[in-house]
Amino acid sequence: MYGELLPVGGGDPIPLLKTTLVIGRRESADIVLRFPNVSGSHCELCVVEGYWVIKDLGSSNGTKVNGSRISEQRVAPGDKIAIAKHVFEIAYEPLKLGATTMMIETVQPADPFSRSLLDVAGLETKRSEPKTKQVTDSKKIDGQSVSRKNHR
Numbered sequence: 001m002y003g004e005l006l007p008v009g010g011g012d013p014i015p016l017l018k019t020t021l022v023i024g025r026r027e028s029a030d031i032v033l034r035f036p037n038v039s040g041s042h043c044e045l046c047v048v049e050g051y052w053v054i055k056d057l058g059s060s061n062g063t064k065v066n067g068s069r070i071s072e073q074r075v076a077p078g079d080k081i082a083i084a085k086h087v088f089e090i091a092y093e094p095l096k097l098g099a100t101t102m103m104i105e106t107v108q109p110a111d112p113f114s115r116s117l118l119d120v121a122g123l124e125t126k127r128s129e130p131k132t133k134q135v136t137d138s139k140k141i142d143g144q145s146v147s148r149k150n151h152r
Helices: none
Strands: 004-007 020-024 043-048 051-056 063-065 072-075 080-083 086-091 134-141 144-151
Touching: 051 063
Parallel strands: none
Antiparallel strands: 004 086, 020 043, 043 051, 051 072, 063 080, 080 086, 134 144
């Protein structure tokens, strides 16, 4: 066995028994999902360099990984795969499938001093904004328009 698809929300795990699998509604698919919103040949899973890669096969309702629609993408253990609206977590061990390196997500560390806590909380006012509002009053005195500015 090369891993499992674990239905999110409950259900029996689906074993991944071959290194290339077609998932779809058609009886000839390696993994058959009998739902009307799943295409006949919906997507394909295959092992490449120790990692599962999922490829959408032109399905009507799409294939997603972690909520993003994909055409083809490598999936890491624990990723959520949505086939139409049916969500599965993929479970496998890349090193047992021949991976020579671990897939690592690179996350840029945030500079803790780049923004103030007030700014992060949305409470800081912009320095370019005046702290007072300018109001212009207009009056007509002896037929002439007179303006005066008040700061409030």
